[in-house]
Amino acid sequence: MTNTASIFNIQKYSIHDGPGIRTVVFFKGCPLKCYWCANPESQDSKPEKMWDNQKKTHTTVGNYRTADEIMEDILKDEVFYQESNGGVTLSGGEVLYQADFAIDLLKRLREKNIHTACETTGYVKSSKFEEFLENVDLVYMDIKHYDSIKHFDGTGVRNELILKNLALALAKHPHLIVRIPIIPNFNDTLEDAVKFADLFNEYGVEKIELLPFHQFGEKKYTYLDRDYEMEDIPQLHSEDLLDYQTVMEKNGIQCLVH
Numbered sequence: 001m002t003n004t005a006s007i008f009n010i011q012k013y014s015i016h017d018g019p020g021i022r023t024v025v026f027f028k029g030c031p032l033k034c035y036w037c038a039n040p041e042s043q044d045s046k047p048e049k050m051w052d053n054q055k056k057t058h059t060t061v062g063n064y065r066t067a068d069e070i071m072e073d074i075l076k077d078e079v080f081y082q083e084s085n086g087g088v089t090l091s092g093g094e095v096l097y098q099a100d101f102a103i104d105l106l107k108r109l110r111e112k113n114i115h116t117a118c119e120t121t122g123y124v125k126s127s128k129f130e131e132f133l134e135n136v137d138l139v140y141m142d143i144k145h146y147d148s149i150k151h152f153d154g155t156g157v158r159n160e161l162i163l164k165n166l167a168l169a170l171a172k173h174p175h176l177i178v179r180i181p182i183i184p185n186f187n188d189t190l191e192d193a194v195k196f197a198d199l200f201n202e203y204g205v206e207k208i209e210l211l212p213f214h215q216f217g218e219k220k221y222t223y224l225d226r227d228y229e230m231e232d233i234p235q236l237h238s239e240d241l242l243d244y245q246t247v248m249e250k251n252g253i254q255c256l257v258h
C-alpha cells in the first residue's frame, strides 16, 4: 500500500452524504468514464491542471495526502460528529480505486468511534470489496444501468462485477442505499424503471435514491479543456421523476428523489 492517496477535496459540514454533519473525503481517480460525469476532475487519479475562473489562472486539482494528515483534518470536527450523530463519508471519483488506503482510513476512524459511510460504484475485485465492507458502517452504491451493454456504453465498463459486488454488499449491509443517476436517453424511461425494480427485487434492495441529471459540471469540461457530450441536454428536476418513483414504490421499493 502506498503511504499517500490522491485526494481532490475534503469537504466539511456536509449534510447530504449520510446522517448528521459529515466530513466528505473525495478520492481522485475512477475506473469508470461516465459521459455525464459532473466531476470530470475526479476521473484521473493524478493531480491535474484546471482553469480557475475566479483567479483567472490554472490551478492544480488534487494532491497526495497521508492518512495522518487526513485524520488530523477529520478530527478537528469530532465534536460536530458526536453532537449530530454524523461522521465521515468516503467518496470520489471512486474510493475503491485506492482501496487499501481507504480500508486503512476506515480502520483508523473505527478506532476513534467515528461513524463511516461510503459512496461507491463497487467496481473493484470482490475480495477487496469484502474487506472494505467489513470496515464501513453505511453503504451508498451507485448502479447506472441494469443492462450490461448499456452500462458499458455509458460508463466504459460492464455491470457484472458491480452486480456481483452488490449481492456481497447486501449480505453484509442489508439496508444499504442504491443510488441511480437518471440520465436522459440512457436510463430515464418508465420501462427502465420497471427493469430496475425487477433487478432490485431480485437482489433484495430495499431503498433507493434517484439523482436527476443536472448540468452543474458543464463548465468544468471547458476548464479542463475536454469535450462534453451532454452540452445540449436539458437537466431533469425532481418533479420529472415522480412516475419513475411511483414505479419503484409500486414494486415495494422505498424511493427518494433528490
Ligand code: SF4
Pocket: 030, 031, 032, 033, 034, 036, 037, 038, 039, 040, 042, 043, 092, 093, 094, 121, 155
Ligand atoms: S462513477 Fe462517478 S466519478 Fe466515476 S466517471 Fe462515473 S460519475 Fe464520474
